[in-house]
Amino acid sequence: MRPWRSSVPQPSAQPDEQVEQRSACTQLLFGVGMLDDLFEQAPEATAVLSTDDRFLRVNKEFTRVFGYEQEEVLGRPSNDLLVPEALVARAQEYANQLNQGGRVEVETIRKRKNGSEVYVSLLAVRVATTSDDQVVHYAIYRDITERRLADARLRESEARFQAMADTAPVLIWMT
Numbered sequence: 001m002r003p004w005r006s007s008v009p010q011p012s013a014q015p016d017e018q019v020e021q022r023s024a025c026t027q028l029l030f031g032v033g034m035l036d037d038l039f040e041q042a043p044e045a046t047a048v049l050s051t052d053d054r055f056l057r058v059n060k061e062f063t064r065v066f067g068y069e070q071e072e073v074l075g076r077p078s079n080d081l082l083v084p085e086a087l088v089a090r091a092q093e094y095a096n097q098l099n100q101g102g103r104v105e106v107e108t109i110r111k112r113k114n115g116s117e118v119y120v121s122l123l124a125v126r127v128a129t130t131s132d133d134q135v136v137h138y139a140i141y142r143d144i145t146e147r148r149l150a151d152a153r154l155r156e157s158e159a160r161f162q163a164m165a166d167t168a169p170v171l172i173w174m175t
Contacts, residue, residue, distance in 0.1 A: 045141040067113035
């Protein structure tokens with residue numbers, strides 16, 4: 001009788017060696033160049049801002065959504081470029097919340113370079129090194145304009161239907 005053998009391949013390295021190999025692979029995969037590529041190719045408009053709310057970096061989707069070239073925003077305050085005048089105080093509250101270590105997750109309005117408004121879902125967090133010597137704000141803007149417009153059209157349609165049902169001379173039964 002032959003001794004039993006598993007068909008599952010056995011690891012060639014010891015557990016500590018495997019961890020070291022995975023760590024080395026991760027460092028290669030997620031080196032600075034790879035992280036730059038991930039940031040640039042993110043499917044959402046993404047920005048890194050200083051604690052005084054100035055743009056340090058934006059990605060390609062940011063430039064597409066808001067219409068600014070990267071060089072036009074770097075070093076400039078986000079409130080000057082993106083925030084409608086009526087929402088500046090609220091935007092400053094968000095920045096203060098981030099500076100205190102909080103998180104911002106809201107739906108709001110921002111403005112494009114051409115002055116048109118864009119509805120966005122904004123997610124922003126404070127990012128710090130372990131020693132807290134470098135702190136930035138990381139913001140993700142998702143364009144939700146189409147969804148907001150569709151919601152408005154739906155509400156308008158429902159209101160028209162309700163008005164029709166309220167004024168109908170006969171009973172309308174809905175299930």
